[in-house]
Amino acid sequence: MRLQVAMDVLDLPSALTLAGQVAEYVDVLELGTPLVKSAGISAVSAVKAAHPDKLVFADLKTADAGELEAGLAFEAGADLVTVMGVADDDTIRGAVAAGAKYGKSVVADMIAVTEGRVGRIREVAKLGVSFVEIHAGLDEQARPDYTIEKLLDDGREAGVPFSIAGGVGPDTIGAVRQAGATVAVAGSAIYNAPDPAEAASQLRKRANT
Structure with missing residues (x-):
């Protein structure tokens, strides 16, 4: 299992x-959506230049113009980009087409899909994405009844390649x-830790045991 850090910070430095x-402890460096919006797509190029041996994940959360937006990120050096699982199927197909053109990967982000999530996961998997991110956003995680177990249950039931985002610690x-x-x-389990390197190191150890 790969370990991905969601860098939900607001500036490139x-x-x-x-x-x-x-970087020593993770496989994937994710530029969170707020970072991409704040710093621009050039931030993708900067992170890739600094860490060419790591997979760079541009969390665009594309909802329209999938081929265009994914292409922008791939040209900037992204290895993976996200398209919204709630988007039109043609938007997802467009992003996948850009991925095929650049030899890169597209991930369908299932944030905001709650009803019928397993069914939609299976649908988008057939559209050619590399895997599906079963994702609970920060607002959903803040609810008192939130539990990561529902994400895990849906991943097991769906039976397709998936990642989990939302309460991983x-x-x-x-x-x-x-x-x-x-x-x-x-995300926050690493970037909000007093020592992010130590937090990432411990997560890596636990991910492997």
Whole structure:
């Protein structure tokens, strides 16, 4: 299982600092949507230049013009981009077409899909995405009844390659691995830690055991 850090920071210097701290322990460096919006697509190029040996994930959350937006990210150096699972099927197909053109990967982000999620996961998997990110956003995680278990249950039931984002931390990453996830996405568990490098190191150890 790969470990992905979601760099939900708002400026490029902070992203480069965080990436430098944790790159040794993670496989994928994700530029969170706020970072891409704040710093621009050139931030993708900067992170890739600093860490050419890592997969760089541009979390665009594309909802329209899939081929155009994915192409912009791939040209900037992204290895993976996200398209919204709630988007029109043709938007997803367009992003996948851009991925085929550049030899890169597209991930369908299932944020905001709650009803019928397993069915939609299976549908988008057939559209050619590399895997599906079963994702609970920050607003959903803030609800008192939130639990990562629903994400894991849906991943197991869907039966397609998936990642998990939303509450991945030291106490849950083992369950994410056991559920069969391709990628575990950790955000605040790393970037809000007093020592992000140590936090990433511990998550890596727990992901492998």
